[in-house]
Amino acid sequence: MRIGFGYDSHVFDAGRPLRLGGVTIPDAPGLRGHSDADVLIHALVDALYGAAALGDIGSHFPDSDPRWANADSTLFLRTAVADVRAAGYEVGNVDATVICERPKLRPHIDAIRARLAEELGVSVSSVSVKAKTNEGMDAVGEGKGIAVHCVTLLLP
Numbered sequence: 001m002r003i004g005f006g007y008d009s010h011v012f013d014a015g016r017p018l019r020l021g022g023v024t025i026p027d028a029p030g031l032r033g034h035s036d037a038d039v040l041i042h043a044l045v046d047a048l049y050g051a052a053a054l055g056d057i058g059s060h061f062p063d064s065d066p067r068w069a070n071a072d073s074t075l076f077l078r079t080a081v082a083d084v085r086a087a088g089y090e091v092g093n094v095d096a097t098v099i100c101e102r103p104k105l106r107p108h109i110d111a112i113r114a115r116l117a118e119e120l121g122v123s124v125s126s127v128s129v130k131a132k133t134n135e136g137m138d139a140v141g142e143g144k145g146i147a148v149h150c151v152t153l154l155l156p
């Protein structure tokens with residue numbers, strides 16, 4: 001078994017749609033980034049690559065590459081899953097914590113879990129997505145953006 005950890009954060013950009021875990025969240029500011037800035041998928045991709053010691057999202061999908069401008073991050077996730085499979089692993093489970101003051105994510109959690117489970121090839125019960133605020137502390141607590149911590153287990 002291999003464990004992996006991923007972290008990512010992005011600042012809000014009201015001019016873009018908010019993509020989180022491959023789901024578009026309506027009526028919420030989006031995030032600034034080269035791709036669609038799906039901060040949850042980025043943290044998950046780093047956790048997957050980290051578990052297999054295959055580098056990080058920046059080494060596979062550099063933000064200097066025009067191919068990834070406004071890219072759908074589910075493409076990154078699909079590639080990362082294929083890469084860890086090629087290295088001899090299957091995804092066991094995922095546990096992620098999304099930190100932001102807004103929007104309220106609870107109504108969207110199950111849709112996000114289902115979307116991620118589909119891409120990961122696991123059951124929804126193997127994908128945990130938790131949401132919390134930063135209690136007003138630091139930049140995330142001031143509502144400047146969203147941060148995500150994610151762990152994953154890979155099985156042989």
Ligand code: MG
Nearest residue numbers: 008009039042
């Ligand atoms: Mg990112």
